[in-house]
Amino acid sequence: MTVFPSPSDDELLRLILAGDESAFVALYRRRQSGIYRFALQMSGSEMIAEDVTQEVFMVLINEAKNYDPSKGSLSAYLYGIARNHVLRALSRDRSFVSIGDSYEEDGEAGHEQLVANDDPLGDLTRNETIVTVRQAVAALPAHYREVVVLCDLHEMSYVEAAQVLNCAVGTVRSRLHRARALLIEKLRARNEPGTASPIVNTARCFA
Amino acid sequence: MSCRNFETVITELARGQMTEAGARENAFAHMESCKSCAMKYADDQALTAGLRAVATKLSAAEASARVEEALVSAFRQRTTTPLSPIAQPSYRTLSGWATLAVAAAAAFLVVSVFGVSRLLFNSSSESSPQNVARTSQPAPVSSPITAPQNPVPSSAEVQSTTAVSSSEPPLEENVPTRFADRSRAQKFNALLNSKTKRSAKDYFADANEREEITTDFLPLTYGGLSQMDGGQIVRVEVPRSALQSFGLPMNVERASGRVKADVLVGNDGVARAIRFVK
Incomplete structure (x- = not known):
């Protein structure tokens, strides 16, 4: 039996430029989940995440020829577009997005089926931890939040994250280090309320 | 290894991204002699575990089928009338x-x-x-x-x-x-x-x-x-x-x-x- 290797992103893009719909669908199905999760984790809103995913692939449909492979992978290109749209959406809807919106509430209900239910007490603890960590990430300033989302939640390398964020690798490294320190500080303060620092109680910062 | 040097590698160490075996051994050796750095490392490890749990929980999340339908429809319009502004889907706004x-x-x-x-x-x-x-x-x-x-x-x-x-x-x-x-x-x-x-x-x-x-x-x-x-x-x-x-x-x-x-x-x-x- 002959196994055909799946075409690379660049090959699919070439076919898309030639008008191949199946190539577009294949690329969309390969990349949409990552883009959607990135937007969801950055914005905390499923609605924004869907809009951003749609916008990203609309850009691909209309301006695919603008992609320059020498500047990074297609995946990084798509994440970069998603990032710009997320930041724009956050800036536009600043007053409407809060930590406790659909991502925390609907998201919990929507993805409940993803959690095994063999150990209810363990699941409860794990769910609490997940919610706590998620809230702490959501409360980070955007430039720290994005490196945590890309490097820790999407397991990108520093180089890939730097391509997405259009910055130096060293910048990604230092921001991640600082972001994790902030997260530890926030999580520790949650566990020990008496030691809460002023940073802990601030709402999401979009600086 | 000093505490200052340990601080520079703690993120990679906790994330399991430290590839140099020598540097990793030095870091672990430092933790045995420095309880403060060992505690920081434990915190960083716990954070890594928490972040991985978040990532795992959302790993199957994806956009709804409606988005794919809309995009495929837009792609068809685009390929049939590539230069016509009418081909732009109605929900698009000016960039x-x-x-x-x-x-x-x-x-x-x-x-x-x-x-x-x-x-x-x-x-x-x-x-x-x-x-x-x-x-x-x-x-x-x-x-x-x-x-x-x-x-x-x-x-x-x-x-x-x-x-x-x-x-x-x-x-x-x-x-x-x-x-x-x-x-x-x-x-x-x-x-x-x-x-x-x-x-x-x-x-x-x-x-x-x-x-x-x-x-x-x-x-x-x-x-x-x-x-x-x-x-x-x-x-x-x-x-x-x-x-x-x-x-x-x-x-x-x-x-x-x-x-x-x-x-x-x-x-x-x-x-x-x-x-x-x-």
Whole structure:
């Protein structure tokens, strides 16, 4: 039996430029989940995440020829577009997005089926931890939040994250280090309320 | 390894990204002798575990099928009519750059209209003001005015204004002439400030023949008319949607149409105020 290797992103893009719909669908199905999760984790809103995913692939449909492979992978290109749209959406809807919106509430209900239910007490603890960590990430300033989302939640390398964020690798490294320190500080303060620092109680910062 | 050096590698160490075996051994050796760094490492490890749990929980999240359907539909439209703007799906809005480009083009158009109308006026008034006064009103039309130095006239000045007005020739002969004396300018300013229908009749010959309804002059710049020492009124046509920009009601069904407006342009060339004409 002959196994055909799946075409690379660049090959699919070439076919898309030639008008191949199946190539577009294949690329969309390969990349949409990552883009959607990135937007969801950055914005905390499923609605924004869907809009951003749609916008990203609309850009691909209309301006695919603008992609320059020498500047990074297609995946990084798509994440970069998603990032710009997320930041724009956050800036536009600043007053409407809060930590406790659909991502925390609907998201919990929507993805409940993803959690095994063999150990209810363990699941409860794990769910609490997940919610706590998620809230702490959501409360980070955007430039720290994005490196945590890309490097820790999407397991990108520093180089890939730097391509997405259009910055130096060293910048990604230092921001991640600082972001994790902030997260530890926030999580520790949650566990020990008496030691809460002023940073802990601030709402999401979009600086 | 010092605590400072340990601090620089703790993130990679906790994330399992530290590839150099030697550096990793040094870091673990340091933790055995430094409880503070060992605690930091434990915190970082716990954070890594928490973040991985978050990532795992959301690993199957994806956009709804509706998004794929919309995109495939847009792709089909795009491939069948690649250059037609109709191919753009209806939910798309102008991107930031496109909006800026449209705004810049509109601004350029308005500035060009002002510039051309000023040039036309200057050349015509220098050659023969009387001839200009008797010609029909072109579009755009400029009607020069000079605003007063002192917005509150004395009683003597008011009397003088009345006298001048009573001895004035018919309006049709005066329309485009520049205000030569201060009292007439004050009269105009009073009319301008009163913002009645009469102001249109006084300064546009056409207005005598066909009734024009105007809005108040709406300031375009900070300070509005107070900082103006003279200028012209220029008749232009602007998109009907401009009404909305000034908070005026607009018939959405006729948004693509145009509406007449008078722009008050100062001697410095800056548009100071606008009123819409029906």
